Structure formats: structure tokens, C-alpha cells
Amino acid sequence: MNTVQQTQRPSSAELDAADPLAAQRDAFYTPDGGQLAAYLDGNSLGRPLKATAQNLATFVEDAWGSRLIRGWDEQWMDEPTTVGDRIGEVTLGAAAGQVTIGDSTSVMLYKLIRAAVDSQPGRDEIVVDRDNFPTDRFIIEGIAAEKGATIRWVASNPASGVRTTDLEGLLGERTAVVVLSHVAYRSGFLADAQAITAMVKDAGALMLWDLCHSVGSVPLELDAWGVDLAVGCTYKYLNGGPGSPAFAYVNASRQDTLQQPIWGWMGADNPFGMTDSYTPAQGIRRFITGTPPVLAMQPLKDMVELIAAVGMEAVREKSVKLTEHAVALAEEMLVPLGADIVSPRNTAERGSHITVDHPLFGDVTRKLWEQGVIPDFRPPHGLRIGLSPLSTGYEELELGITAIRDVLAELL
Numbered sequence: 309m310n311t312v313q314q315t316q317r318p319s320s321a322e323l324d325a326a327d328p329l330a331a332q333r334d335a336f337y338t339p340d341g342g343q344l345a346a347y348l349d350g351n352s353l354g355r356p357l358k359a360t361a362q363n364l365a366t367f368v369e370d371a372w373g374s375r376l377i378r379g380w381d382e383q384w385m386d387e388p389t390t391v392g393d394r395i396g397e398v399t400l401g402a403a404a405g406q407v408t409i410g411d412s413t414s415v416m417l418y419k420l421i422r423a424a425v426d427s428q429p430g431r432d433e434i435v436v437d438r439d440n441f442p443t444d445r446f447i448i449e450g451i452a453a454e455k456g457a458t459i460r461w462v463a464s465n466p467a468s469g470v471r472t473t474d475l476e477g478l479l480g481e482r483t484a485v486v487v488l489s490h491v492a493y494r495s496g497f498l499a500d501a502q503a504i505t506a507m508v509k510d511a512g513a514l515m516l517w518d519l520c521h522s523v524g525s526v527p528l529e530l531d532a533w534g535v536d537l538a539v540g541c542t543y544k545y546l547n548g549g550p551g552s553p554a555f556a557y558v559n560a561s562r563q564d565t566l567q568q569p570i571w572g573w574m575g576a577d578n579p580f581g582m583t584d585s586y587t588p589a590q591g592i593r594r595f596i597t598g599t600p601p602v603l604a605m606q607p608l609k610d611m612v613e614l615i616a617a618v619g620m621e622a623v624r625e626k627s628v629k630l631t632e633h634a635v636a637l638a639e640e641m642l643v644p645l646g647a648d649i650v651s652p653r654n655t656a657e658r659g660s661h662i663t664v665d666h667p668l669f670g671d672v673t674r675k676l677w678e679q680g681v682i683p684d685f686r687p688p689h690g691l692r693i694g695l696s697p698l699s700t701g702y703e704e705l706e707l708g709i710t711a712i713r714d715v716l717a718e719l720l
């Protein structure tokens with residue numbers, strides 16, 4: 309019966325031929341000379357668009373080189389929020405005025421979580437899962453130490469992620485804020501953001517979603533779900549380039565009551581008033597601290613426009629097909645060699661990557677990188693296969709998994 313199922317499954321070539329987004333792959337820069345056989349790590353660092361090479365050169369010459377300091381008045385001061393609004397509209401389901409580009413993800417997490425705790429005297433507990441990304445946990449440890457707050461750790465299944473049932477008994481009148489990743493960085497589990505947000509709000513607490521692995525790969529409806537706070541990366545599925553700045557979403561209903569802890573002139577009411585003391589700006593700008601990273605926020609604009617052109621629904625549809633194909637190929641080629649698929653099998657509970665475990669995958673990854681086959685490795689045993697929907701093809705994926713199998717078989 310298995311054989312019947314396998315022959316009925318379309319081949320990688322057939323999937324590529326039927327892919328309505330196949331043409332978008334040409335929009336990405338590809339190095340000459342086969343240095344990039346299969347890129348399976350767009351969830352860590354997205355590939356650059358060809359347009360970005362051109363647009364960055366134009367920015368240096370026209371915007372920076374020619375307008376110089378005048379650029380701040382003409383455009384750059386507003387860019388954190390104009391780019392933020394566009395990210396909000398295209399990818400987050402967020403109305404204007406609630407998203408800004410800020411600092412790194414880590415610093416934005418600090419600012420919003422601190423603000424959330426500070427705004428609710430008497431609520432001194434922060435809820436986070438043990439499997440969350442290290443920086444999220446570390447930032448919370450630091451805030452708990454600073455504020456004398458208590459961390460309530462969620463123990464969820466590491467091969468999936470946090471469900472509403474895992475939160476039962478942890479939320480109450482002392483809960484200040486709950487911090488979870490919408491797509492788990494290790495397993496790829498896609499949390500039920502709507503149900504969890506509703507549950508957290510019922511407890512009177514604030515909900516913060518880390519969207520690093522979902523923005524640009526999974527459709528989001530932050531306004532409709534009633535989310536209070538969110539932070540996300542732009543160098544993963546938004547292809548903003550190494551170290552491109554994070555964005556923050558603060559629901560309009562929360563902006564006036566939240567005061568972020570790093571008071572800088574760019575988040576002040578009148579930045580060029582050179583006033584004696586700090587008064588926060590109205591609205592989303594108060595979550596900014598210093599001079600916005602204007603140069604570093606240029607490349608992500610190109611990707612957001614490409615996503616706008618095809619639509620998030622089409623992106624998600626391809627992402628689902630890619631991860632289904634990855635699971636099928638891994639079952640066929642890697643599981644027989646002793647590997648375990650440690651990601652959800654139900655596509656509705658999966659983001660855009662899968663993780664496969666094997667004790668030798670650290671060594672395997674090093675050898676693969678030399679061949680231009682690039683997944684990533686997360687200790688202790690996890691090989692992560694990231695499938696950035698607009699830049700990844702099905703044959704590219706099969707080539708990658710075949711190479712993983714071959715290198716693993718050699719080492720066994």
C-alpha cells in the first residue's frame with residue numbers, strides 16, 4: 309500500500325512545473341559556479357533579491373549621497389513607521405499606526421516585556437515556555453531579576469509546542485505577560501495564536517507573540533486576534549539581510565498605557581526640541597529609542613513588496629506543500645537511516661520548516677555546507693530544513709535531502 313501511495317505522490321519535477329510561484333525564484337540573487345546547490349536555511353537568513361543589490365546602490369548614491377542630512381526631514385524620520393505600517397498591512401493583519409521598526413529582536417523583546425510588567429502593578433509573573441528561543445528566555449530572566457518578578461515556565465512537548473492545555477493552571481491574577489513563539493524555532497510547531505491570546509486576555513494579562521519564524525511565511529491576523537504585543541525578525545522570511553532590525557507591534561489600545569524602559573531622544577515627544585527631560589511620543593513612536601537603522605531597513609522593503617504582489621495566502625499554500633514534500637522525502641530517505649522527524653505531522657500545526665534528529669547531524673551539516681547544501685544544525689541533534697516559500701524549489705529540496713542521506717550513509 310505504501311508503494312501505491314508513493315507512486316501517486318507527484319515528483320519534485322512535477323511539483324515545480326505546477327508551482328504558481330515558481331517564477332518568483334528568479335527574483336533572488338544566485339551566485340555563479342554552483343556554490344549554492346540547495347539553500348534550506350531561509351528561516352535563519354533569507355536570500356537577497358536581485359532588486360536589492362540595485363536598490364541599495366541607488367540608496368547610497370541618491371538618498372544618502374545626494375540628499376545627505378536633508379534625507380532625515382524628507383523621508384528617513386518617518387521610515388520606521390511607514391515601513392512598519394507596510395509590514396503590518398502585508399503580513400501581520402495590522403491596521404496602520406501599530407508597527408514600528410526598532411532595534412534587534414532581543415532589545416525589542418526587552419522593551420515590550422518590561423513595559424508590560426511595569427504597566428500592571430500587582431502582577432509579577434511572566435509566563436514563557438522552556439523551549440522558547442534562548443534570547444527570549446534570557447531577556448525574561450534579566451527582567452525577572454531586575455523587577456523581582458517570577459518566571460512561570462510552561463512545560464510543553466518539545467516535538468510540538470505550546471497548546472492552550474499547557475497553560476492551564478499557570479495563568480491567574482498575578483500573570484503580567486505571556487511570551488510565546490508563534491512558530492517554534494526548533495520543531496516548527498505553529499501555535500493556535502487566536503485561542504491562546506483569548507485565554508491570556510481572559511486572565512487579564514498581556515499576550516506577546518514572537519513572530520520571528522512566522523512573519524512572511526504564515527498569514528497573521530494580529531488585530532482580529534486581539535493580540536497586545538508582538539516582535540519579529542526581518543532577516544528570516546522578510547529577507548532583510550544579516551542583522552536587519554526587528555519590528556514591534558503594539559495594539560493601539562495599549563500604546564498610551566505602556567512605557568518602554570529605554571528612554572531615548574527618538575522616542576521622545578519632540579526629538580529636535582532638545583528638551584530638559586523626557587516625555588514619550590504619542591502612539592507607536594514611543595517604542596523607538598535612538599536613531600533608526602535606515603540603511604539596514606532598505607532590503608526588507610523589497611521582500612515585503614514581493615510578498616504583497618503574490619499575497620500571503622499563496623505564500624502559505626506553497627509553504628505547506630514544501631513542508632509536506634520535505635516530510636515525505638525525509639520519511640523515504642532519512643528515517644530508514646535512523647533519523648527521527650521531530651516536527652508536527654499535521655500541516656495545520658506546522659510553520660515553514662521541519663527538524664529531523666540524528667546523533668550524527670552535527671558532522672553531516674559541516675560536510676553538507678562544503679557542498680553548497682545548506683540546512684542548519686541546532687544542538688544536540690537537530691538538522692533544520694527551512695523552506696522559504698518564494699525562493700525554494702521542490703527539486704532543490706529533493707537534491708538537499710538526497711545529499712543529507714548520502715553524507716549520513718557515508719558516516720554510518
Ligand SMILES: *Cc1c(COP(=O)(O)O)cnc(C)c1O
Pocket residue numbers: 412413414415441443444489493518520521541554
Ligand atoms: C531568530 C530569533 C531571534 C533573534 O533575536 P536577535 O535579537 O535578532 O538576534 C529571537 N527569537 C526568536 C524566536 C528567533 O527565532
